Amino acid sequence: MPGAACASYSDSVTLLATESLTKTYGGRVTALADLTVSVEPGIIGLVGANGAGKSTLIKILLGLLPPTSGRVQVLGLDPTTDPAAVRARVGYMPEHDALPPDLSAAELVTHLGRMSGLPRTVARERASEALRHVGLHEERHRAVGGYSTGMKQRVKLAQALVHDPDLLLLDEPTNGLDPAGRDAMLALVHRIGTEFGISVVVCSHLLGEVERICDTLIAIDGGRLLRADRVAAMTTATDVLAVEVSEGTEELAARLAALDLPVSRDGRLLLVPLADDHTYDLILGAVAELDLPLHRLDQRRHRVAELFAPREPSHV
Amino acid sequence: MSEATGVIHDIGYQRYTGPRLARRQVFGALYGHGVRTVFGFGRSAKAKIFPWLVVAVVTVVAAGVTAVRSQIGEVVLTYAQFADAMSWLVIFFAAVAAPELVSRDLRSGVLPLYFSRPLPRGDYALAKLLALVTSLWLLLGGPQLVMFLGAAFTTDRGLRGVWDELLDLLPGLLYAGLWAVVFASIALLVASLTGKRAFAAGGIVAVFLMTTPVVGVLSILPSRTVNELAFLAAPSSLVSGVGTWALGDRLTQGQEGGIPIGDFGPVYAVVAVLLVAACVSLLLLRYRKVAAR
Numbered sequence: 001m002p003g004a005a006c007a008s009y010s011d012s013v014t015l016l017a018t019e020s021l022t023k024t025y026g027g028r029v030t031a032l033a034d035l036t037v038s039v040e041p042g043i044i045g046l047v048g049a050n051g052a053g054k055s056t057l058i059k060i061l062l063g064l065l066p067p068t069s070g071r072v073q074v075l076g077l078d079p080t081t082d083p084a085a086v087r088a089r090v091g092y093m094p095e096h097d098a099l100p101p102d103l104s105a106a107e108l109v110t111h112l113g114r115m116s117g118l119p120r121t122v123a124r125e126r127a128s129e130a131l132r133h134v135g136l137h138e139e140r141h142r143a144v145g146g147y148s149t150g151m152k153q154r155v156k157l158a159q160a161l162v163h164d165p166d167l168l169l170l171d172e173p174t175n176g177l178d179p180a181g182r183d184a185m186l187a188l189v190h191r192i193g194t195e196f197g198i199s200v201v202v203c204s205h206l207l208g209e210v211e212r213i214c215d216t217l218i219a220i221d222g223g224r225l226l227r228a229d230r231v232a233a234m235t236t237a238t239d240v241l242a243v244e245v246s247e248g249t250e251e252l253a254a255r256l257a258a259l260d261l262p263v264s265r266d267g268r269l270l271l272v273p274l275a276d277d278h279t280y281d282l283i284l285g286a287v288a289e290l291d292l293p294l295h296r297l298d299q300r301r302h303r304v305a306e307l308f309a310p311r312e313p314s315h316v
Numbered sequence: 317m318s319e320a321t322g323v324i325h326d327i328g329y330q331r332y333t334g335p336r337l338a339r340r341q342v343f344g345a346l347y348g349h350g351v352r353t354v355f356g357f358g359r360s361a362k363a364k365i366f367p368w369l370v371v372a373v374v375t376v377v378a379a380g381v382t383a384v385r386s387q388i389g390e391v392v393l394t395y396a397q398f399a400d401a402m403s404w405l406v407i408f409f410a411a412v413a414a415p416e417l418v419s420r421d422l423r424s425g426v427l428p429l430y431f432s433r434p435l436p437r438g439d440y441a442l443a444k445l446l447a448l449v450t451s452l453w454l455l456l457g458g459p460q461l462v463m464f465l466g467a468a469f470t471t472d473r474g475l476r477g478v479w480d481e482l483l484d485l486l487p488g489l490l491y492a493g494l495w496a497v498v499f500a501s502i503a504l505l506v507a508s509l510t511g512k513r514a515f516a517a518g519g520i521v522a523v524f525l526m527t528t529p530v531v532g533v534l535s536i537l538p539s540r541t542v543n544e545l546a547f548l549a550a551p552s553s554l555v556s557g558v559g560t561w562a563l564g565d566r567l568t569q570g571q572e573g574g575i576p577i578g579d580f581g582p583v584y585a586v587v588a589v590l591l592v593a594a595c596v597s598l599l600l601l602r603y604r605k606v607a608a609r
Contacts, residue, residue: 091432126332
């Protein structure tokens with residue numbers, strides 16, 4: 001359990017912190033409203049619908065936008081007063097297309113490495129390394145214009161990594177990727193966060209995607225904080241067992257209800273909160289007694305999405 | 317290298333603890349990159365065609381002028397007149413180079429990658445501007461150097477002749493610098509407004525093309541003051557005006573020339589300074605806005 005291991009260490013370290021952070025455009029449009037959040041190093045998911053204020057928050061963290069009011073700290077530095085120091089230690093991967101088509105990935109990443117203050121030869125070496133880490137070693141001398149979307153996303157990630165930052169800010173890294181590409185990108189981000197020892201903030205409007213790799217989640221909506229917590233703390237009490245039988249779903253539901261299990265239906269699935277190992281036995285017993293063809297029985301995390309949804313009475 | 321045949325060992329991610337360069341050196345790197353971009357270094361062969369074509373033309377003209385001079389023993393074009401004569405080539409050169417420097421970055425959306433780095437956004441614009449100024453100055457100064465070498469080697473007055481020639485060259489280089497600063501500021505400002513290279517190039521040529529007739533109209537109006545101030549209306553005649561005032565005889569080397577600006581020389585200088593200052597300020601404002609997007 002990684003959470004337990006770093007709990008004592010992270011008490012003293014704050015990756016980023018905001019205090020009543022507010023940003024309004026032209027006094028009318030509110031992008032961020034009174035956002036107070038403090039997170040520890042690790043992989044942080046920043047989730048919210050499009051227009052929730054994620055990109056605004058990232059720009060403030062980078063010192064590109066001044067907040068209207070409130071305070072902000074990144075790696076213990078204040079981006080409003082010392083943006084250069086913050087940016088020297090942060091890597092940023094923007095959401096939109098950001099690559100000149102006629103340069104090769106190696107040239108571009110080398111150049112941007114130099115822009116981050118790396119000496120010429122170091123920039124070339126680290127660019128090549130960064131491209132290798134994102135899986136683009138062979139193709140790095142080809143013009144970026146001929147790359148697939150997935151490869152372009154990797155180049156964007158490599159340029160954020162080239163100067164060895166302490167924090168990566170990734171704005172929708174899986175944008176435009178097919179399912180396999182998404183999985184590969186998420187695995188890469190997870191590897192950076194765990195093996196490389198670099199903290200990562202991943203922005204996404206798809207909660208189901210980032211919850212798999214993050215240890216902390218921040219959810220914002222309309223510029224307001226919905227919830228920020230460690231994923232472990234959010235989900236431990238809410239694991240459920242999903243049961244699927246090829247037929248006789250109704251009978252099984254009735255039988256499980258008779259056994260005092262709070263069963264609920266989700267399409268063809270029956271969801272049973274996992275109390276302890278005994279729950280497995282009860283379900284298997286019920287299936288065996290009714291002699292139903294069991295299709296699957298697996299434990300699944302309660303979707304974090306439900307945790308952010310407005311609390312309903314049905315939620316225990 | 318990729319063609320290595322041995323087993324590739326994944327040595328894992330390496331942290332970097334070495335030196336990180338200061339702002340000034342990063343500025344220098346961006347500036348150097350800009351100058352290389354203008355002349356097509358590190359880019360495709362296609363990107364090299366136009367800049368080097370222009371370089372070839374101005375060099376051939378300079379060589380021809382020098383050859384003629386050595387034959388007939390008379391100065392055909394002074395250094396400053398050479399710069400004036402090449403003004404349209406310089407304009408076309410700037411119209412291709414400036415969009416290459418800034419419009420391309422606007423179009424590809426690469427700017428957020430710059431502005432999320434320590435480099436202040438003003439530095440980006442100034443490094444690009446300085447790169448364009450340098451390139452334009454090299455474009456004019458290089459051929460002037462050719463002319464100087466030609467004259468110095470064919471002079472029949474020995475070292476004395478070389479020295480005199482040098483004294484003619486230096487104001488010429490200064491004048492070329494003035495051309496470079498004025499043209500670069502205008503061209504880069506126009507180019508920074510659009511991500512489309514063709515539009516930017518057209519816009520730059522248009523600025524110089526549209527203002528020239530204004531000078532023509534103003535200079536035939538029946539008022540001497542207006543006539544003498546007419547050359548303020550177009551960038552190229554403005555530069556000539558400043559040159560006439562500041563360098564005077566040294567510019568024309570005793571020949572007929574210069575433009576009739578009367579006693580308004582200082583006005584020309586002030587307007588030129590204000591024009592450059594305004595262009596640079598607008599450029600910086602422009603990038604402040606771009607960075608916040």
